[in-house]
Amino acid sequence: MPYVTLNLDTCTACQNCLKACPMGVFAEQGDVIAVVEPNQCIICRACEATCPSGSIVVED
C-alpha cells in the first residue's frame, strides 16, 4: 500500500503537489497542505518531483 508523507516543518504550502497529483491525495486544510487520500496514490511521483522543498516522500 502506498505511503505518502508530507513534512510540515519544511512545506511552504505552495500547493504544487495539490495541483500535480492526479488522484486528489492532497488537500488544503486551513493554511496547511495535508495528505487526505493516501490510499488513492498510484505512485506516479509527480508530487515528489514538483515539491520545491523536498517535503514529500512516497513509498510503495
Ligand code: SF4
Ligand atoms: S505519487 Fe502521484 S498519485 Fe501519489 S500522491 Fe504523489 S502525485 Fe499523487
Ligand code: SF4
Ligand atoms: S509541493 Fe511541497 S512545499 Fe508545496 S505544498 Fe506540496 S509539500 Fe508543501
